[in-house]
Amino acid sequence: SAEFLLCFTYYLIVLSSELLPSSVALSNTHPLSKVPGLAVVIVGSRKDSQSYKVDELNADPDVHGILVQLPLPKHLNEEKVLSEISIDKDVDGFHPLNISKLAMKGREPLFQPCTPKGCLELLSRSGISVKGKKAVVVGRSNIVGLPVSLLLLKADATVTVVHSHTSSPESTIREADIVIAAAGQAMMIKGDWIKPGASVFDVGTNAVDDPSKKAGYRLVGDVDFQEACKVAGWVTTVPGGMGSMTVAMLLKNTLDGAKHKIDH
Numbered sequence: 001s002a003e004f005l006l007c008f009t010y011y012l013i014v015l016s017s018e019l020l021p022s023s024v025a026l027s028n029t030h031p032l033s034k035v036p037g038l039a040v041v042i043v044g045s046r047k048d049s050q051s052y053k054v055d056e057l058n059a060d061p062d063v064h065g066i067l068v069q070l071p072l073p074k075h076l077n078e079e080k081v082l083s084e085i086s087i088d089k090d091v092d093g094f095h096p097l098n099i100s101k102l103a104m105k106g107r108e109p110l111f112q113p114c115t116p117k118g119c120l121e122l123l124s125r126s127g128i129s130v131k132g133k134k135a136v137v138v139g140r141s142n143i144v145g146l147p148v149s150l151l152l153l154k155a156d157a158t159v160t161v162v163h164s165h166t167s168s169p170e171s172t173i174r175e176a177d178i179v180i181a182a183a184g185q186a187m188m189i190k191g192d193w194i195k196p197g198a199s200v201f202d203v204g205t206n207a208v209d210d211p212s213k214k215a216g217y218r219l220v221g222d223v224d225f226q227e228a229c230k231v232a233g234w235v236t237t238v239p240g241g242m243g244s245m246t247v248a249m250l251l252k253n254t255l256d257g258a259k260h261k262i263d264h
């Protein structure tokens, strides 16, 4: 809600060739010392910005969460930048330690990646049980496909991951009680690929040409929504579905990060 959003301090840091790092110094004098603070780092073309801002934000007591916009430009080392984020502020959940705990039985990461966490939260809030269900995840990226498959496994689903080398993805998807679509392929999943009554979570966000729109394009998912909603028990919309859940989970992780700091 708007009230919830107002409780956050939001730092947007744009690093580009036009901006010297000193010109984007953060305010560290927020009047309410316990207001959760989220810093969003959008990186431009300065190679020397690789770790400078991350170090500064790690040390800033008013910042409880750091999000680095991905993908980074090719000249920057994504692995290095993500590893430098303090594990206590890794609200995106992409730090190698958080991801490895996600993959291990009996371990819990401090933060779970936002889009995958949003899928599990929506399943839970919709009263859809996961335990023992067949789940198919389409995509295996570090950001969505891999972590959501690990979360589903932790929740006791039987998980199959479909990727670009999977032969006959439609027959695999047709067996799923739960489908998470995160391939980045516009309307790839057709109605007859879906098991009747299945729960379909469409993470894909693809721009397709649409001259009737002012922008000249519209956003569609990886699922053919018109066909899917005639077959599926549940299907999320694009836009407005998993994107909104991702933002909500990011704020939740930031709030949890602030609470963690107060408690420790």
Ligand code: NDP
Residues within 6 Å of the ligand: 115, 138, 139, 140, 141, 142, 143, 144, 145, 162, 163, 164, 165, 166, 169, 182, 183, 184, 185, 188, 203, 204, 205, 206, 242, 243, 244, 246
């Ligand atoms: P990536 O491009 O990093 O990964 C795509 C994955 O899908 C890869 O693992 C790829 O396989 C697989 N894939 C591609 N084509 C096919 C195909 N035809 N059949 C089966 N698998 C395929 O994308 P992201 O994971 O970053 O994002 C996926 C989608 O989700 C995008 O549309 C993105 O915009 C959206 N997104 C939405 C978010 C939200 O909040 N709603 C958040 C993040 C992403 P392989 O590994 O073999 O190449």
